[in-house]
Amino acid sequence: MSEARTAVLGEIRRSLGRPEVDREREAAAAERIAAHPRxxxxxxxxxxxxxxxxxxxxxxxxxxxxxxxxxxxxxxxxAVADYLANLNLPPHLKVAPDPLLDAIDWSARPLLEVARGGAAPEDEVGVAAAFAGVAETGTLMLASGPGAPTRLNFLPDTHVVVLRTAGIVGPYEEAWDRLRAMGAMPRTVNMITGPSRTGDIEQQIQLGAHGPRRLHIVLVDTPDA
Amino acid sequence: MQPTSAAFKQRSRQAIANPVLQKALQNIRPGFQQKRAKAVAQLPEFEALRDEARDLKNHVLAHLDVYLQRFEAKVQESGGQVHWARTAGEACDAVLGICQAAGATLVTKGKSMVAEEIGLNSRLEAAGLTVVETDLGEYIIQLRHEMPSHIIAPALHLTKTEIAAAFMQAHVDLPADRPLDEPRALTDEARLMLRQKFLGAQVGITGANLLIAETGSTVIVTNEGNGDLTQNLPGIHIVVTSIDKVVPTLEDASTILRLLARSATGQEFSAYTTVSTGPKRRGDMDGPDEFHVVLVDNGRSSILGGPTQDVLRCIRCGACMNHCPVYAAVGGHAYGWVVPGPIGAALDPGMIGLEEARHLPHASSFCGRCEEVCPMRIPLPKIMRYWREQTFTRKLDPASARYGIGAWAWLARRPRLYHWTTGLAARTLGLLGGRRRRFKWLPMAGGWTAHRDLPAPEGRTFLAQWRAEEKRRARAGAP
Incomplete structure (x- = not known):
């Protein structure tokens, strides 16, 4: 227990006119968190x-x-090969070692050069999988993990995300419920809505500030959807 | 950082005479106001969400100690560390200590207004560290050795010409004849220069838009992706944030996130909203080995429970300054501290002292647009009025101003004398108004007439005209 911690919490309680230990309020807060009402x-x-x-x-x-x-x-x-060819982009993929993506037989398109793993600075196209897509704002949700390197979402110029239609939810709250069902909170949850952008120069929007210059979503119909 | 708010009047005069700044400020209307209006129109629930967010944050503030403790416990549970800081100095000590323990030499930084507030960069640089700002706007002002003039668009006060000049001067290894006329070229050049820094840094520092008590997570909201590269590439991630950012759950965070981007930039949602919880997990392919949260108080706990507590609901969207006629005229630097505009006028006196910040609550016409657009429904004019009263009671205004207000108050409390005096003044000025019906100069009104003419009164006060009209109607038998 640091001195600063005691002092800050003490000043908060003094300002609020609250006693030092308040089991009742602690229980109420814990209850609200457990219920996480929408x-x-x-x-x-x-x-x-x-x-x-x-x-x-x-x-x-x-x-x-x-x-x-x-x-x-x-x-x-x-879908990936055609997208890259149409934009004249190099067909060199770095694919996240996600079980969903591991099941893909890339040899169907022999011109694709496919490597599996985390992102390196020289990677041009990153392919990742999203666990959910939020319809409310067109937001992809990606969770980090052994098969999901976060850097792959930011380093390559081109970001390709595979999402199954069964992963599409309405509001953010439904995605949080799916995340909770997946187990412990991952290190990183990325909510991604379009490619990187900036308006810092004269408030004119430019795509590709520091993250991907373009974002391509491959939406796969799933029969149970 | 050292505030210069006491020089507000002088700096405002300079700002109005600065043609570059005046040109840059023209971007506010299309860049922010119109986009926000469009985004709000697309969400019928926007007003109801504002009510919810206000109530939510009021609930958190009433139980701030409890939620902060819960947040701390969850950060620790997920393998992170929490460092409490009473003051700016303590916060800088904590960050520097972590950097030095790791033997860091290069630090990348995402945009953080709390880091600006505590003067973190100068402290780290004084200890020999190289600190690189990675948000494009922050990078630009770092090259120019300036402070941000806007909380979400730190380089709002510049046009592309000044930015190109700063890049030419700083990036000496690039060909001197390269074209840098357009925002596209400038953005690409910053991307190229900063990519090397992202990859080389040992420590990445970000702020946080929200802290989630349920999970011990910190949330950053960005568009560029710089915050993510900052926090994911180095071995150590330090979050510098303040105690007022905590919310109970992911659902509560969603409520605020629905308001934040729409109010700030008029986006439905920012490009990157990232929830970070602890250091990298066993088996993870990347992510930081250490995760630190520095929780800064720096005066906030004393604002809590007082007459200006509502400012602690602020989510730093910038909507109030984007819609403020005073901000649009003088820009952010005139305010002399990290948070400018109406929220600065309401917040800064409580943080840097009323003596330093006393001009800021006066920098408002009370048009009320700030309160109208504030997603958290902070009663900004009411809080500014409170600070104005305090300025008077604590005798912080110059004696002439205090006596002037005192004399007016004396007069205003004597209605008959007041009406007689104002009637006399209206008649006299009405007679003296001449054909132009305007005064270029008047004794004791130099502060007004130095910048614009004073319209001549019609010759009668409003009340006198009202009475005359009532009499006329009574004679005519009108209702």
Whole structure:
């Protein structure tokens, strides 16, 4: 217990006119945290699953992300290869060692050069998997872990994210519930809404400030969605 | 940092005469006001969310000790460390101690207004460390040895010409004839220069927009991705933040996040919102080995429970300054401290002392737009009015101003004398107004007429005109 800690907490309690130990308030706070009640949720996500998928796509495109919707995981290599070829980008992928991505047979598109692992400064295209997509604002949610290096989301110029339609939720609150169900809080949860941008020079928006210059989402239809 | 708020009047005059600043300030309306209005119009629940966020933050402030302790316990549980700091000096000590223990020489930094407030850079630099700001705006002002003029757009006071000049001067290894005329080229050059720093730093320092008691997480909201590169590449991540940022749960954080980007930049959501919890886990492929949170008080606990407590709800979105006619005229530097604009006028006297900051609460026409746009419904004009009263009661104004206000108060409490005097003044000035109906100069009104003409009164006071109109109506038998 540091001196500063005691002093700061003491001053807070003095300002609030509260006693030093207050089990009742501690219990009330613990209860509120355990219940984690939802606040007001915007009505825009009150849609069926297909409606939410469409809202997610529209919102993501509004912030300069691109979206390719494909029928199955087997279509991912073609979606990625076509995207890169259309923009004349190098077909050199660094793919996160995520179980979902490990199952992809990249050899379907032999021109793709695929490496598996974490991000290195020279990587040009990073491929990651999102555990959820929030339809409310077109936001991808990625959790760090042994198969999910966070650097891959920021170092390469091109960020490709694979998301299954079953991962699309309405508001952020549904994604938090999914995260809680996955177990302990990961080191990093990235909520990503479009590519990197800045407005710091004359308030004119420029994409690709420090993070990825472009964000491409490969949305895979899942039958149970 | 050292405040220079006492020089507000002088610095405002300089600001108004500065053509570069005046040109840069023109970007506020299209860059912030119009975008915010559009984003708010797209969310019908926006007003109701403001009420929720206000109530949420009031709840947290009423139990701040409890939520902070819970946050601390969760940070420790996830392998991180919490350092409490009463003052700016203690906070800098904590950060420097961590850097020195790690033998760090290069530190990257995401944008943090709390770090600006505690003067962190100069402290670390004095100890021989190299500190590199990585937010584009912060990087620009670091090259120019300036302080931020806006809390979310620190280089708002500059145009691309000054930024290009700063880059030319700083990046001497690049060809001198390279084109740097456009924001695109400037952004790319900063990206190139800073990429090397991200990769070389031993310590990354970020601020936090929110702290979550439920999980012991810190949350940063950025658009550039610099905050993520800052906190993910070096071995040590230090979060410098203040005690007023805690919320109970991820759901509560979501409520505030729905307001933050829309109010700040008019975005539905910022590009990167990152929730960080502890150091990297066993098996993780990257992430910092150490995670430290420096919790700064620096006067906040004393504001709590007092007449200006509402300022602690602030989420630093900048909407109040983006909609303030005074800020739009003088920019942020005139305010002389980290937080300018209406929230600065309400907050700064409580942080740096009313004596230093006494001009700031007067830098308002009380038009009320700040309160109208504040996502946390902080009654900014009311708090400024409180500070004005304090300035008077504590005799901080010059004697002439105090006697002037005293004389006016004496007169205003004697209605008959007041009406007679104002009636006389209206008649006299009305007669003297001449054909132009304006005064270029008047005795004892030099402060007004130095900058604009004083319109001549119509010859009668409002009350006198009202009575005359009532009489006329009574004669005409009108209702």
């Amino acid at each position: 606040g007001l949720i915007p009505a825009r996500t009150d849609l069926g699953q297909e409606g939410r998928v469409r809202l997610f796509i529209a919102m993501a495109e509004q912030v300069a992300a691109t979206v390719a919707r494909v029928g199955s995981m087997a279509d991912v290599p073609a």
